[in-house]
Amino acid sequence: MTYQEAMNKLQMYGQEHVLAYYDQLTEEQKQLLLEQIQDTDFSMLSSCKEKREENKKGEISPLAAMQLTEIEAGREQFVKIGLDAIKQGKVGAVLLAGGMGTRLGSDDPKGMYNIGLTKDVYIFQRLIENLMDVVEQAECWIPLYVMTSDKNHEATVSFLKEHKYFGYHKDYITFFMQEMAPASDYEGKVYMEEKYKISTSPNGNGGWYSSMHKWGIAQKAMADGVEWLNVFAVDNVLQRIADPCFVGAVIAKDCACGSKVVRKCAPDEKVGVMCLEDGKPSIIEYYELTDELANAKDENGDPAYYFGVILNYLFKVSDLEAIREKKLPLHIVEKKIPYLDENGILVKPEEPNGYKFEQLVLDMIHELDSCLPFEVERNKEFAPIKNKTGVDSVESARTLCKENGIEL
Ligand code: UTP
Numbered sequence: 098m099t100y101q102e103a104m105n106k107l108q109m110y111g112q113e114h115v116l117a118y119y120d121q122l123t124e125e126q127k128q129l130l131l132e133q134i135q136d137t138d139f140s141m142l143s144s145c146k147e148k149r150e151e152n153k154k155g156e157i158s159p160l161a162a163m164q165l166t167e168i169e170a171g172r173e174q175f176v177k178i179g180l181d182a183i184k185q186g187k188v189g190a191v192l193l194a195g196g197m198g199t200r201l202g203s204d205d206p207k208g209m210y211n212i213g214l215t216k217d218v219y220i221f222q223r224l225i226e227n228l229m230d231v232v233e234q235a236e237c238w239i240p241l242y243v244m245t246s247d248k249n250h251e252a253t254v255s256f257l258k259e260h261k262y263f264g265y266h267k268d269y270i271t272f273f274m275q276e277m278a279p280a281s282d283y284e285g286k287v288y289m290e291e292k293y294k295i296s297t298s299p300n301g302n303g304g305w306y307s308s309m310h311k312w313g314i315a316q317k318a319m320a321d322g323v324e325w326l327n328v329f330a331v332d333n334v335l336q337r338i339a340d341p342c343f344v345g346a347v348i349a350k351d352c353a354c355g356s357k358v359v360r361k362c363a364p365d366e367k368v369g370v371m372c373l374e375d376g377k378p379s380i381i382e383y384y385e386l387t388d389e390l391a392n393a394k395d396e397n398g399d400p401a402y403y404f405g406v407i408l409n410y411l412f413k414v415s416d417l418e419a420i421r422e423k424k425l426p427l428h429i430v431e432k433k434i435p436y437l438d439e440n441g442i443l444v445k446p447e448e449p450n451g452y453k454f455e456q457l458v459l460d461m462i463h464e465l466d467s468c469l470p471f472e473v474e475r476n477k478e479f480a481p482i483k484n485k486t487g488v489d490s491v492e493s494a495r496t497l498c499k500e501n502g503i504e505l
Contacts, residue, residue: 098135100127110139111286118292118441126293133295141278141454142285144427154385155375159393159401162358162371162470163346171346178348179341183235187324190228190239190339191309193408193458194253194331195246195275195299199433200483201491206249208331209256210482212491212498214505220482221256223334223503225263231339238269239339240323242314246275246299273312276300280434282451288436290443296434301455302330302408303425306417319414326417328458330408334494335480335501338409343471347411353465354378355411358404359475364391368405369459371470378468380406380459404470406459407479420464425456477501 098106100119107113115134119127168175182188198207208221225241232238245253254272257263262270278300279287288296305328309315318326325347327339336357337343347355358371369380381390386402393401431449438444462468473479480497483489498505 098131100131103131103134106134106139110142112139112142115287115289115295118289122293130293130295137279137287137295137297139279139287141427142281142287144429144454154379154381157379157381157390157402158373158376159395160371160373160378160468160470161395162404162472163350164472165474168342168346168472171349172342175342175345175349177345179343179345180235182325182344182348183231183239183339183341184237186237186240186322188239188339188344189242189318189323189326191242191244191305191326191328192224192331193244193302193305193328195244195249195302195305196331197246197248197298198332201485206245206253206256206331207482208253210491212334212482212495212505214495216504218498218503218505219260219263220331220334222260222263223498224329224331224336224338225265227336228338229264231337231341234341238266240318240321241265241270242309242318242326243270243272244275244302244305244308245272247277247297248299250274271314271317273309273314275302275308276304278454280432280451280453282436285452288434288451290435290437292437292441296436298432298434298453299455301428302458303456303460305458306412306461307421310421315414315417319418324414326412326414328408328410328412330481332482333407333409333478333480334482335478335497336407336409337473337478343473344411346471347469350467350469352467352469353413353416354462354467355469355471356380356462357407357409357473357478358470359407359473359479361400361403361405362475364400366405368407370402371404371406371468372402374463377463378465379463404472407473407481408458410458410462412461412465416465417461420461423464425460425464428455428457429453430455 277297280296290296367383395401432453480494481489
């Protein structure tokens with residue numbers, strides 16, 4: 098792209114300031130900036146203006162979860178079905194590790210965080226140990242796909258290599274990178290993080306399958322016979338991954354996907370809950386839950402919207418393929434975005450100063466015809482690490498690990 102072409106594109110979106118430092122750049126930096134302008138989708142920035150109007154929900158009704166008693170009654174059969182699928186190589190696991198983990202406040206990828214007290218226990222290590230339990234039970238390796246981003250790819254890959262993948266077979270681990278999106282101020286003007294670089298941040302966890310496809314990894318997985326992908330977050334150190342019972346239950350119920358859920362600990366707990374939206378499975382975020390819905394009861398008199406998602410989903414690959422090209426809604430998230438000020442000095446703000454644009458994995462659920470909410474015991478399977486202290490923190494996760502007999 099030439100300078101003039103870049104300027105024309107920027108003018109269309111009111112982003113001419115991106116070229117403000119052009120004359121001060123080296124030839125190589127000029128080239129990098131022009132390439133980035135060419136590759137950047139600026140159209141999403143205009144959504145800042147309609148922020149409040151966006152992502153309107155349809156008609157909400159309850160979606161019953163498979164609860165613990167029903168799971169216990171069917172456990173033997175579900176585990177058998179799940180283990181059979183795993184042994185036949187039909188199940189892969191996808192670790193979503195492309196996030197910035199800004200709330201935790203470490204510059205390293207979140208998975209490198211050490212939650213140990215008397216010994217090293219890294220978050221990545223905990224996840225791999227959990228997956229290893231199933232590898233041992235099924236007596237076969239499970240393909241593990243790790244999504245990183247431009248911001249943490251090198252660090253993630255070298256950390257896992259240095260730690261010999263915490264005992265996992267390296268041939269069964271594949272890395273791929275997600276896409277990035279521009280970050281802007283509240284008016285939708287992109288920030289610059291260098292004189293030759295537009296500020297970008299990972300574009301949310303919703304693009305994981307299309308990124309897997311872009312890297313040719315989804316195609317390879319399908320050719321290898323993978324039919325199900327268990328997608329999970331990096332920060333829940335207790336979750337069971339490729340859990341045979343969960344896999345078996347979703348297969349037995351002939352659903353396009355499954356979602357592990359926990360009973361909310363309070364009506365106003367900040368988790369998204371499973372529901373039907375216009376008759377299709379969906380997740381309603383805690384801030385979208387009206388008082389009426391929060392207090393609604395199902396036909397048994399129990400709270401109708403009480404099963405919170407924990408970002409552990411099982412997707413049928415053929416159904417993912419069918420929705421791969423679909424555009425997911427864009428979520429606009431307020432964040433602290435480092436930027437160059439008018440003097441060209443890098444500022445790291447203490448408070449949020451603009452927007453990041455994200456697509457979310459939970460929006461994929463609504464594209465599918467059926468989803469099984471599958472209850473798990475929260476004290477045994479839900480220890481997310483979002484913050485250093487307080488709710489969903491390193492501290493709370495340590496307490497739960499100890500309760501579950503995990504030495505730290
Ligand atoms: P979070 O919603 O906790 O976001 O991600 P985050 O960016 O990691 O953390 P904060 O909000 O800045 O503190 C939930 C899961 O989705 C992954 C994260 O790595 C985590 O496993 N994720 C998030 C991605 O893989 N890519 C993204 O762009 C965002």
